[in-house]
Amino acid sequence: MNEPRIVVGAAIRDGRRVLAAARAYPPELAGLWEFPGGKVEPDETETEALVRECREELGVAISVGDRVGGDLSTGNGRYLLRVYFAELLEGEPHTKEHAELRWLAPDELDSVPWLPGNRPAVDALRDLLNA
Ligand SMILES: Nc1nc2c([nH]c(=O)n2[C@H]2C[C@H](O)[C@@H](COP(=O)(O)OP(=O)(O)OP(=O)(O)O)O2)c(=O)[nH]1
Numbered sequence: 001m002n003e004p005r006i007v008v009g010a011a012i013r014d015g016r017r018v019l020a021a022a023r024a025y026p027p028e029l030a031g032l033w034e035f036p037g038g039k040v041e042p043d044e045t046e047t048e049a050l051v052r053e054c055r056e057e058l059g060v061a062i063s064v065g066d067r068v069g070g071d072l073s074t075g076n077g078r079y080l081l082r083v084y085f086a087e088l089l090e091g092e093p094h095t096k097e098h099a100e101l102r103w104l105a106p107d108e109l110d111s112v113p114w115l116p117g118n119r120p121a122v123d124a125l126r127d128l129l130n131a
Pocket residue numbers: 007008009033034035036037038039040074075079081115116117118
């Protein structure tokens with residue numbers, strides 16, 4: 001079995017709200033919600049991957065902060081998901097690749113169907129936002 005590929009997700013904060021994004025593809029993941037981000041390329045750091053993905057997917061510049069929760073195995077063991085807090089530096093997020101974007105308060109985090117592997121990250125996020 002190959003080593004899992006690292007996938008990074010940005011929990012972009014605006015006060016106590018966090019940006020969630022509904023996937024538009026592939027069909028089996030469409031309509032499920034995630035943190036904007038993607039696979040870390042071999043020549044980049046996790047921070048660089050988050051900055052690149054948020055520029056490509058949302059059209060914004062971000063700064064990357066602390067980790068949210070631990071490493072999560074997802075995609076049937078193909079990926080290791082790492083979520084980081086992030087702040088907007090420039091631009092307003094808009095849908096370039098996602099079906100929908102939504103700012104969620106801590107008590108709204110359960111109002112969308114997350115990708116199955118994201119559950120522990122969402123729980124950790126709620127705890128951190130409520131702390
Ligand atoms: N971006 C992101 N991907 C997640 C999360 N949770 C989760 O299980 N995944 C999975 C979904 C995908 O199978 C995989 C990431 O793939 P992706 O399609 O976002 O990555 P990418 O932008 O680099 O895609 P590509 O260029 O290879 O098409 O990780 C999450 O919160 N954010």
